[in-house]
Amino acid sequence: MNEPHFRRDGAWVGASVPRREDPRLLAGRGRFVDDVALPGMLHAQFVRSTVAHGRIVAVDLDEVRAVPGVVAAFSAADLGLGDVTALLDRPPHEFVPTSMPVLARDKVRFVGEPVAIVVARDPYAAEDGVEAAVVEYEDLDPVVTDTAALADGAPLVHAEAPRNTLVDVSLFATEGIDEVFAEAPCVVRVRTKTGRQNALPLETRGVVASWDDRDEQLHVQTNTQIPHQVRTVLASCAGLAEKQVRVTVPDMGGGFGQKCVVGREEIAAAAAALRLRRPVKWIEDRRDALTAAFLAREQRYDVRAAFDADGHILGLDADVVCDMGAYSCYPFTAGIEPLMASAEMPSVYKVPAYRVRGRAITTNKAPTGPYRGVSRPQYVMVMERLMERAARELGIDPVEIRRRNVITVFPYTGVNRITYDPGSYRESLDLCEQVLRDEGWYDVRDSGRVIGIGYSCFSERTGYGSGAFAQRKMRVVPGFDISEIRMDVSGTVSATTGTMSHGQSHETTMAQIVADRLGLDIAQVKIVQGDTDRITYGWGSFASRSITIGGSAVAAASEKLGDQLREIAAHLLDADVDGCELDGAGGVRLRDDPARRLSFAELADVAYLRAHLLPKGVGPGLSATASFDVPGDGTFSNATHGVVVELDPGTGGVEILRYVCVEDCGVAIHPQIVEGQCRGGIAQGIAGALFEQVTYDDAGQPLAPSLMEYKVPTAAEIPDIVIHHLETPCAFTANGAKGAGEGGTIGAPAAVLNAVNDALRGTGVELDDTPISREAVHRALEGTHG
Amino acid sequence: MAEIQLVELTVNGERRDLAIEPRRTLVDVLRHDLGLTGTHVGCEHGICGACTVLVDGAPVRACLVFAAQVEDADIRTVESLSAPDGSLSDLQQEFSAHHGLQCGFCTPGFLMLAEGFLAERPDATKEEIREVVASNLCRCTGYQTIVEAVDTCAARRREGTCA
Ligand code: FES
Ligand code: FES
Numbered sequence: 001m002n003e004p005h006f007r008r009d010g011a012w013v014g015a016s017v018p019r020r021e022d023p024r025l026l027a028g029r030g031r032f033v034d035d036v037a038l039p040g041m042l043h044a045q046f047v048r049s050t051v052a053h054g055r056i057v058a059v060d061l062d063e064v065r066a067v068p069g070v071v072a073a074f075s076a077a078d079l080g081l082g083d084v085t086a087l088l089d090r091p092p093h094e095f096v097p098t099s100m101p102v103l104a105r106d107k108v109r110f111v112g113e114p115v116a117i118v119v120a121r122d123p124y125a126a127e128d129g130v131e132a133a134v135v136e137y138e139d140l141d142p143v144v145t146d147t148a149a150l151a152d153g154a155p156l157v158h159a160e161a162p163r164n165t166l167v168d169v170s171l172f173a174t175e176g177i178d179e180v181f182a183e184a185p186c187v188v189r190v191r192t193k194t195g196r197q198n199a200l201p202l203e204t205r206g207v208v209a210s211w212d213d214r215d216e217q218l219h220v221q222t223n224t225q226i227p228h229q230v231r232t233v234l235a236s237c238a239g240l241a242e243k244q245v246r247v248t249v250p251d252m253g254g255g256f257g258q259k260c261v262v263g264r265e266e267i268a269a270a271a272a273a274l275r276l277r278r279p280v281k282w283i284e285d286r287r288d289a290l291t292a293a294f295l296a297r298e299q300r301y302d303v304r305a306a307f308d309a310d311g312h313i314l315g316l317d318a319d320v321v322c323d324m325g326a327y328s329c330y331p332f333t334a335g336i337e338p339l340m341a342s343a344e345m346p347s348v349y350k351v352p353a354y355r356v357r358g359r360a361i362t363t364n365k366a367p368t369g370p371y372r373g374v375s376r377p378q379y380v381m382v383m384e385r386l387m388e389r390a391a392r393e394l395g396i397d398p399v400e401i402r403r404r405n406v407i408t409v410f411p412y413t414g415v416n417r418i419t420y421d422p423g424s425y426r427e428s429l430d431l432c433e434q435v436l437r438d439e440g441w442y443d444v445r446d447s448g449r450v451i452g453i454g455y456s457c458f459s460e461r462t463g464y465g466s467g468a469f470a471q472r473k474m475r476v477v478p479g480f481d482i483s484e485i486r487m488d489v490s491g492t493v494s495a496t497t498g499t500m501s502h503g504q505s506h507e508t509t510m511a512q513i514v515a516d517r518l519g520l521d522i523a524q525v526k527i528v529q530g531d532t533d534r535i536t537y538g539w540g541s542f543a544s545r546s547i548t549i550g551g552s553a554v555a556a557a558s559e560k561l562g563d564q565l566r567e568i569a570a571h572l573l574d575a576d577v578d579g580c581e582l583d584g585a586g587g588v589r590l591r592d593d594p595a596r597r598l599s600f601a602e603l604a605d606v607a608y609l610r611a612h613l614l615p616k617g618v619g620p621g622l623s624a625t626a627s628f629d630v631p632g633d634g635t636f637s638n639a640t641h642g643v644v645v646e647l648d649p650g651t652g653g654v655e656i657l658r659y660v661c662v663e664d665c666g667v668a669i670h671p672q673i674v675e676g677q678c679r680g681g682i683a684q685g686i687a688g689a690l691f692e693q694v695t696y697d698d699a700g701q702p703l704a705p706s707l708m709e710y711k712v713p714t715a716a717e718i719p720d721i722v723i724h725h726l727e728t729p730c731a732f733t734a735n736g737a738k739g740a741g742e743g744g745t746i747g748a749p750a751a752v753l754n755a756v757n758d759a760l761r762g763t764g765v766e767l768d769d770t771p772i773s774r775e776a777v778h779r780a781l782e783g784t785h786g
Numbered sequence: 787m788a789e790i791q792l793v794e795l796t797v798n799g800e801r802r803d804l805a806i807e808p809r810r811t812l813v814d815v816l817r818h819d820l821g822l823t824g825t826h827v828g829c830e831h832g833i834c835g836a837c838t839v840l841v842d843g844a845p846v847r848a849c850l851v852f853a854a855q856v857e858d859a860d861i862r863t864v865e866s867l868s869a870p871d872g873s874l875s876d877l878q879q880e881f882s883a884h885h886g887l888q889c890g891f892c893t894p895g896f897l898m899l900a901e902g903f904l905a906e907r908p909d910a911t912k913e914e915i916r917e918v919v920a921s922n923l924c925r926c927t928g929y930q931t932i933v934e935a936v937d938t939c940a941a942r943r944r945e946g947t948c949a
Contacts, residue, residue: 022882025890026874028824028864032891035823124809202828202836202925203891253826253891254925286829503889503926676885679928707833707923715929716920744928 012512016672030251033206038279045126047116047133049108052364052700054137063132069125075116076103082237086330087475096161100327109326112292142364142700146323157362166334167360174353180315184306188389192768195693196298199371203253204289209270210279223252225260226540233262249530252502257370260542261329291702296371298323305386311401315353324360329369334360340375348425349405354415373745380458384750423638424726428662432640450647452759456750459638462544462739465630478539480629483553487622491601494526498538499550509669517558519584544739553628555734560624571615637738639663641747645755652778656719664726667736681744683718689752798866813837813848824864835922838895845902864894886935888926900936
C-alpha cells in the first residue's frame with residue numbers, strides 16, 4: 001500500500017493555465033472518430049429489433065445484399081462471436097449472471113437491439129440496406145416496468161433469472177434496528193421514483209476498425225472511456241490474442257459514463273472488418289443513441305428514517321429497486337446502481353443503524369450502465385428529502401437539522417463500513433446558507449411570490465481504488481493506474497496515463513502535475529492517452545478517478561525519473577546524489593552550490609548519445625514506470641448546493657433564480673477546469689430534476705426517439721452558477737486532489753427538488769419524484785394560488 | 787444505382803466541384819467529400835446545432851440542407867475562423883479564455899452561430915446572446931461560459947480592443 005502523503009506542488013498545479021486542447025478544437029482540427037477516414041473504408045449500420053420482446057424466427061438478409069452499394073450483411077449466426085458477460089463474485093441468491101450476445105441470437109429483449117449488421121460503400125447505402133432486411137419475430141409478452149417484472153408469473157427476460165432479478169443483496173442490517181424504529185419519537189418515510197435518463201454525450205458512439213497486415217493486428221479506433229477493457233472483450237469475443245488487438249481513442253465528444261462500458265456495436269463492426277479485411281466505420285445516429293445506447297437512473301426507493309426528538313438520525317431502513325433494462329453491462333454488471341446505492345446511502349450523515357436491500361431488475365427496455373454520479377443523485381435525493389421531512393415534522397430548520405447530523409470528526413467510519421477521509425461537510429453547508437442569506441434570498445422568499453430555497457449536502461467517493469471495487473465483489477476489479485514517463489534526447493518528456501479524457505482536459509492537467517514534479521515548463525511535457533499499444537495498462541476514466549488515481553501515478557513516475565536525473569547529475573558533477581536537487585527550471589543543481597547545474601538536455605544527451613559517461617550500473621535511456629492505487633476506502637469530495645426557485649402557478653413551470661455551489665475537491669489542479677466540471681455537472685443534474693426522461697409505452701416502444709421528445713435543456717433553462725471553493729487537501733493522492741467530475745450532477749436534483757417543495761409549503765403537497773412534472777406542480781398550486 | 791448530380795459549391799471562398807447523390811446533405815459533403823471535418827454532427831435532425839455553418843452570413847443547420855440547395859451561396863465553416871498560420875480569431879480566443887469548451891464537440895457549431903449573430907447584431911445584450919446560445923446544445927459546459935465568451939467578444943469588438 002502506498003504511504004499516505006500530501007504535497008502541494010509549485011508553479012503549475014493550482015494555476016488555470018490555457019488548456020492545451022483548445023487550439024485544435026477551436027480551429028476545427030480536433031480529430032473525432034467520425035473524422036477518421038481510411039482507404040477502402042466501408043460503413044456499417046444495424047438492423048435493430050422493432051419489438052420489445054420476441055423470439056427470432058428468421059433473419060433474411062438476401063434482399064439486403066442485393067441493395068446497390070451494400071457489400072455484406074451478417075446476422076449473429078454469420079459472425080459466430082462469443083458473448084459479452086460481466087460477473088460479480090457473489091453467491092447465486094445475490095447475483096444471476098447473464099450474457100449479452102453481440103448480435104441478438106434467439107431472442108430480442110428490447111426495441112433497438114441489434115440483430116444484424118449491414119456494411120456498405122457509404123452510410124446512405126447502409127441505411128438502404130437496413131430497410132431491406134426481413135426479420136420475423138414471434139412476439140413474447142414484454143415486461144416494461146420493474147413492478148410488472150416482479151409480479152407473480154411475469155414473463156422472463158432472461159430464462160436463467162427468476163423473478164427477473166439479476167442482483168438482490170441485503171446488507172449491513174445493524175442489530176436491533178427494528179427496536180430503533182419501534183422506539184423512535186419520529187419516523188419519516190420517502191417513496192420516490194426517478195426517471196430513466198440518457199447520459200447523452202453530444203458525440204454519439206462510433207468506431208473505425210481495420211486489419212493491419214504489418215502489425216497483424218486489428219486496429220480499433222473507438223470513442224471509449226476504457227480502451228484496455230474494450231481490447232479484452234474484443235479479443236475474447238473474436239477469439240484473438242490481446243496482442244492482436246489495438247484500441248486507440250481519438251478526441252472524444254463527451255462520455256459521462258455511457259462510453260465506459262463495452263458496447264456490442266463496436267465488437268460487431270470490428271468483426272465485420274476482420275471478415276472483410278477492409279476498414280469498417282460505424283457511427284451511431286442520434287435515434288439509435290436515444291433508444292439503444294446504455295441508459296441509467298430509473299430507480300425506485302422506499303426508505304424510512306428514525307429520528308430522535310432533537311432531529312438526530314437514529315436509523316435508516318431502505319429498499320432500492322433499479323430497473324436495469326435488458327442486459328448487464330461490462331465490466332460493471334447490473335449491480336452497478338443497486339450496489340452503489342446500498343453501500344453509500346448514509347452519505348454525509350452519522351447514521352448509527354442501517355439496513356438496506358438493493359435489487360437490479362431486468363425489463364424489456366434498453367440496458368443501463370453508469371452515468372455521471374451513478375445512483376448518488378438518487379440516494380442523495382432520498383437522504384435530503386428525509387432530512388427535510390423530519391425537519392418539518394419536528395419543527396426544526398432544514399439547515400439546522402443537517403448541521404446536527406453531518407459528520408464533523410474525521411476520519412469517520414460509518415455503519416456502512418466505509419472510512420471517510422477529512423472533508424468540509426459542515427463548513428460547506430454553513431457557507432452555502434450564508435451566501436444565500438447575504439444575497440437576500442430569504443427576504444425574497446418571504447415576499448409573497450411562490451419561491452422556495454432548497455439545499456443538498458453530499459460527499460462522493462472519487463478515489464475508487466481496487467479496495468473499493470473489491471468490496472463490491474466485481475469479477476474484474478478496477479482501481480489502480482500505471483504511468484510510464486520517458487525523457488527524450490532533447491530533454492522533453494512524454495508521460496502515459498491509463499485514464500482517458502473525454503472533455504476533462506487531461507492533456508493540460510496531467511502535464512501540470514508532471515511539470516511541477518520535474519520542475520520544467522508545461523510546454524516540455526506531452527501526455528499520451530488512449531492507445532493500448534503505447535500504454536501498459538489502465539482503467540480509463542470514470543468515477544472521477546483520473547486526477548486522483550491517474551494523476552497520482554503520473555506524479556509517482558515523474559518522481560522516479562527525477563531520481564534518475566539526479567543520479568546521473570551527481571556522477572557528472574562529482575557530487576552526492578543527496579546533494580543534488582531538481583532546480584525547477586529544467587535542470588539539476590547542487591544544493592550547496594546552485595551555480596553548478598546540468599540541464600535536462602545535457603543529462604539526456606549523456607543518457608542517450610554518450611552513454612559511456614553514465615555512472616556504473618546505470619543503463620542508457622531515461623524512463624520510469626510507476627503505479628498507484630488509493631489506499632483504504634478511497635477519498636471523498638464533498639459539496640453543498642443551494643438553489644432558489646420560483647414556481648409559475650399558471651403553468652407549473654419551475655424557474656431557477658439562483659444556484660450556489662460550495663464544493664471541496666481538495667487541491668484543485670486547475671480551478672477553471674474544476675468550475676467547468678461543476679457547472680456542466682449541475683446542468684445535467686438540473687436536466688434530471690426538471691426535464692429529461694426516457695419513456696416507453698406499454699408494449700415497450702420508446703416514446704422519446706429524437707431530441708424533439710427527449711428534452712435536453714439549453715442556455716435558456718440552465719442558470720448562471722456561483723461556485724465557492726473550500727479546500728480540504730487529500731492525504732492519499734499526489735497533490736492533495738480529490739475528484740471533481742461528478743459532484744454537480746449528484747447535488748443538483750436533490751437541491752432543486754427541495755427548493756420546489758419549499759415553494760410548495762402550505763399546499764400540503766410534497767413531491768418526491770423526478771423529473772418534477774409541471775402538471776404535479778400546477779396541481780399542487782391550484783388550491784392555494786389558482 | 788442512385789442518380790448523380792453535379793454540384794458546385796463555394797466553401798470558405800474556394801470553388802469546389804462535386805458529383806453527388808441529390809440526397810446528400812451539406813454536412814456530409816463538407817465533412818466527408820471536402821474533408822472539412824471541423825463541422826460536427828450531433829443529431830442529424832436539426833436540434834443540436836453542432837452542424838451550424840454560415841450560408842450567406844446566416845447560421846444554418848447543415849444537416850437539414852441538401853448540398854444541391856446551396857449552390858449559389860457563400861458557405862463558411864469553422865475552418866475559416868483562424869488565420870492560415872493557425873492563430874485563433876478573437877471569438878475563438880474568448881472561448882478558450884472563458885473555458886467555453888470542454889470536449890469541444892459542440893464548439894464549431896457555437897462558434898459559427900455566434901459569428902453569424904454578432905455580425906448581424908454587434909450591439910447584442912448578454913440576454914440576447916443567451917437567447918441565441920439557446921439554439922444549440924452543449925452537454926459539457928452548462929452554457930454559462932459560452933455566453934460569457936460571446937458577450938466578452940462582442941464587448942471587445944465594440945470597444946475596438948479585440949484580442
Ligand atoms: S446535427 Fe444538425 S442540428 Fe444536430
Ligand atoms: S463542450 Fe462538450 S458538448 Fe459542448
